[in-house]
Amino acid sequence: MSLPxxxxxxxxxxxxxxxELTRRFDLSIGYFWSATHxxxxxxxxxxxxxxxxxxxxxxxxTRGQKKRYEVLPGGRxxxxxxxxxxxxxxxxxxxxxxxLRAAAVVGTDGIGxxxxxxxxxxxxxxxxxxxxxxxxxxxxxxxxxxxxxxxxLRAGIDLETFWTRxxxxxxxxLSGDLAExxxxxxxxxxxx
Amino acid sequence: MSLPxxxxxxxxxxxxxxxELTRRFDLSIGYFWSATHxxxxxxxxxxxxxxxxxxxxxxxxTRGQKKRYEVLPGGRxxxxxxxxxxxxxxxxxxxxxxxLRAAAVVGTDGIGxxxxxxxxxxxxxxxxxxxxxxxxxxxxxxxxxxxxxxxxLRAGIDLETFWTRxxxxxxxxLSGDLAExxxxxxxxxxxx
DNA sequence: CTGGACATGTAAACGGTTACATGATTAT
DNA sequence: ATAATCATGTAACCGTTTACATGTCCAG
Numbered sequence: 001m002s003l004p005x006x007x008x009x010x011x012x013x014x015x016x017x018x019x020e021l022t023r024r025f026d027l028s029i030g031y032f033w034s035a036t037h038x039x040x041x042x043x044x045x046x047x048x049x050x051x052x053x054x055x056x057x058x059x060x061x062t063r064g065q066k067k068r069y070e071v072l073p074g075g076r077x078x079x080x081x082x083x084x085x086x087x088x089x090x091x092x093x094x095x096x097x098x099x100l101r102a103a104a105v106v107g108t109d110g111i112g113x114x115x116x117x118x119x120x121x122x123x124x125x126x127x128x129x130x131x132x133x134x135x136x137x138x139x140x141x142x143x144x145x146x147x148x149x150x151x152x153l154r155a156g157i158d159l160e161t162f163w164t165r166x167x168x169x170x171x172x173x174l175s176g177d178l179a180e181x182x183x184x185x186x187x188x189x190x191x192x
Numbered sequence: 193m194s195l196p197x198x199x200x201x202x203x204x205x206x207x208x209x210x211x212e213l214t215r216r217f218d219l220s221i222g223y224f225w226s227a228t229h230x231x232x233x234x235x236x237x238x239x240x241x242x243x244x245x246x247x248x249x250x251x252x253x254t255r256g257q258k259k260r261y262e263v264l265p266g267g268r269x270x271x272x273x274x275x276x277x278x279x280x281x282x283x284x285x286x287x288x289x290x291x292l293r294a295a296a297v298v299g300t301d302g303i304g305x306x307x308x309x310x311x312x313x314x315x316x317x318x319x320x321x322x323x324x325x326x327x328x329x330x331x332x333x334x335x336x337x338x339x340x341x342x343x344x345l346r347a348g349i350d351l352e353t354f355w356t357r358x359x360x361x362x363x364x365x366l367s368g369d370l371a372e373x374x375x376x377x378x379x380x381x382x383x384x
Numbered sequence: 385c386t387g388g389a390c391a392t393g394t395a396a397a398c399g400g401t402t403a404c405a406t407g408a409t410t411a412t
Numbered sequence: 413a414t415a416a417t418c419a420t421g422t423a424a425c426c427g428t429t430t431a432c433a434t435g436t437c438c439a440g
Contacts, residue, residue, distance in 0.1 A: 002287045003427080009294045019391055033290050034283035039428070041393060065436060066391065076298060083294045084302030086309060087287055091226040092351075095194045095279055097344050098225050102201045102275045104340040106268060110276030117278060144369040148296040151362045152289050159284075162354045170343045177336040195399080211419055231400065233421060257408060258419065 004043055004052075006033045008071055008079040011053060015070040018044055031156055044069060052078055112171070112178035119167040126160035129153060195235050196244075198225045200263055200271040203245060207262040210236055223321075223348055236261060244270055304363070304370035311359040318352035321345060 006029055010021055021044075022037040024030075035043075047053045052075030056068045071079075096118060103111050137150050171178075198221055202213055213236075214229040216222075227235075239245045244267035248260045263271075288310060295303050329342050363370075 001427085002285075002290055005294060006290055009290070009297055012297045017391075018393095029290075029293065030283065032284055032286045034285065036429070037391090038393080038430085041391095042427095045393095079294055080298045080301070083291050083298055086302065086306040087291075089288065089310060089313065090285075091222065092224055093194075093226065093282075094224045094347075096281065097347055098194055098198055098201070098221075099275050099279075100340050100344050101221065102197060102271055104337040105201055105204045106272045106275055108336065108340070109272070110278065114278040118281060121281065144300065144366070145296040147365055147369065148292050148300070151358075151365060152292050154362075155286075155289055155358050158354050158358050162350050166343075166347050166350050170346075173339055173343060174336070177339065193399085209419075210421095228401070229419090230402085230421085233419095234399095237421090 002033060003035055003039060004047055005079055005082045006035070007040065007043055007047065008052065008075050011069055011071045012076065012079070015056065015068050017066045017068045019066075020068075032152070047075065050074075108174070108178055112174070115167055115171050115174075119164060119171065122160050122163040122167065126157065126164060129157045129160060133157065194225060195227055195231060196239055197271055197274050198227070199232065199235055199239065200244065200267050203261055203263045204268065204271070207248060207260050209258045209260045211258075212260075224344070239267065242266075300366070300370055304366070307359055307363050307366075311356060311363065314352050314355040314359065318349065318356060321349045321352060325349065 006025075007021065010016065010024055010029055014024075016024065018037060018041050021040050022035070025033075025035050025040070044053070048055065048069070051072060053069045053071050056070055096114070099114070100111065103109075133150075133153055137146070137153065141147075141150070198217075199213065202208065202216055202221055206216075208216065210229060210233045213232050214227070217225075217227050217232070236245070240247065240261070243264065245261045245263050248262055288306070291306070292303065295301075325342075325345055329338070329345065333339075333342070
């Protein structure tokens with residue numbers, strides 16, 4: 001159960017409305033904890049009922065109108081509690097690895113194209129992270145908070161680096177076995 | 193929707209009962225797609241009703257008795273279809289990174305201990321994978337299926353390598369800021 | 385005053401998790 | 413006989429996903 005704590009963190013960084021939170025999740029927090037707007041609205045409701053956050057007094061309450069939330073002392077305490085408490089890492093789930101394993105049984109059709117697609121996506125994501133690092137983390141930033149945020153970003157960078165390297169190597173490794181690709185190409189040419 | 197395909201792959205590798213599948217998920221497939229026995233029984237029921245697998249004719253049907261399944265042609269076709277079709281990678285979800293980000297707002301209490309715990313777990317997992325590589329992938333294995341399975345294992349090894357390195361570096365990086373650890377130690381000594 | 389973007393919300397379906405129930409098999 | 417273990421299954425709950433509904437605000 002981490003979504004409420006992701007929201008509390010985001011709200012402590014800056015009081016926001018539901019949609020604003022959704023956008024911020026798409027940009028930064030969502031890089032390692034994604035959420036849709038429905039999840040966020042539902043959770044905001046729960047957090048408010050639990051007395052951990054409240055709508056800023058000035059905001060209206062009717063549907064369709066902006067409602068900005070801020071964290072109450074109880075919410076900060078709950079986030080502290082959760083942050084300090086250890087949690088076991090959840091087992092990973094990666095459909096691409098599963099597909100590779102299935103391909104060992106039913107054949108590699110389509111695998112090459114998908115590996116290349118993933119490689120591109122991870123390269124783009126990596127470039128994006130490196131840009132953020134250049135922009136937001138100039139050398140000489142020493143505060144603990146900066147070091148923590150930088151460590152998180154570095155995890156993203158290292159992870160994407162791992163994926164791009166592994167995908168490139170795997171493509172090379174299987175290059176001889178993925179004959180379907182040139183076949184696709186020839187077919188595409190013939191049809192166009 | 194990958195669980196049914198994980199099960200089809202496992203059953204093609206070897207016809208099995210529900211519990212046997214559960215154990216095999218704990219050992220190998222579960223390294224990148226975990227599942228509990230309840231998920232597996234429910235999914236076996238669905239797959240059987242859909243005509244993609246069937247219980248081996250010899251097996252009994254009463255409760256509490258072993259029931260071994262095999263994949264039918266339709267099941268193999270469905271797995272082929274799913275394997276060939278591309279899928280977007282799901283956004284990652286990592287609670288540890290979320291906690292680090294929360295720690296930047298509410299303080300680093302407890303973070304050091306948890307980082308060390310994760311480091312140990314990932315080191316163990318890495319050693320386990322390297323042992324499997326030594327045992328199951330001697331040099332000179334050339335069949336496509338071996339190369340595919342080896343690529344999957346290598347992804348696991350590289351991922352755990354990434355985590356151990358990142359955790360070690362992050363601990364070093366924050367060593368000055370995680371004063372709570374020595375405090376914990378002193379407290380522990382005083383109380384014992 | 386209308387259409388489009390913004391903003392919040394409801395509902396249903398699905399998958400994963402946890403707790404528990406029940407039957408069969410085996411060793412003592 | 414009985415307890416432990418193996419094996420299958422039911423049920424309730426929770427979080428996530430998807431589709432849709434509704435209201436507000438602003439530009440043309």
